[in-house]
Each structure stands twice: as structure tokens, then as C-alpha cells.
Amino acid sequence: MGNKYFRGFLMGAMIGVAAGMVILPQLNASTRKRIMQTSRKMVNKAGDTVGDMMDME
Structure with missing residues (x-):
């Protein structure tokens, strides 16, 4: 169960990154900076x- 969830999570993250790479060049510098900061935080949390999930097993 956990392995399927993790794969789905990674696939969603990869799709999100790809979409971001397409959209990002069209945004201004301030918005790009804010998106990059938020994405770094999200990657760290992930x-x-x-x-934590690995420690549980």
C-alpha cells in the first residue's frame, strides 16, 4: 500500500515540476523567486x- 502511495506521490511531483518548467519562463522575476522558495520548502517537507515513513517500517 505504502509503495503505491509513494510512487503516486513521486509521479505527481514530476508532473508538477514539468508543468512548472513550462509556465515559469512566462512569469516575472518576483513570482519565479516565490515559486522557487515554496518548491524548495515542499521538497524538504516531502x-x-x-x-519518517521509512523509519516506521
Whole structure:
């Protein structure tokens, strides 16, 4: 169960990154900076969550 969830999460993240790469060049510098900061935070949180999930097993 957990493995399917993790794969789905990664697939969604990859699709989101690809969409962001298409949209990002059309935005102004301030918006790009804010998106990059938020995405870094989300990646860090996702990494922490994955680490916590691995510790549970």
C-alpha cells in the first residue's frame, strides 16, 4: 500500500515540476523567486515525510 502511495506521490511531483518548467519562463522575476522558495520548502517537507515513513517500517 505504502509503495503505491509513494510512487503516486513521486509521479505527481514530476508532473508538477514539468508543468512548472513550462509556465515559469512566462512569469516575472518576483513570482519565479516565490515559486522557487515554496518548491524548495515542499521538497524538504516531502523528504522529511519519506524519511519518517521509512523509519516506521
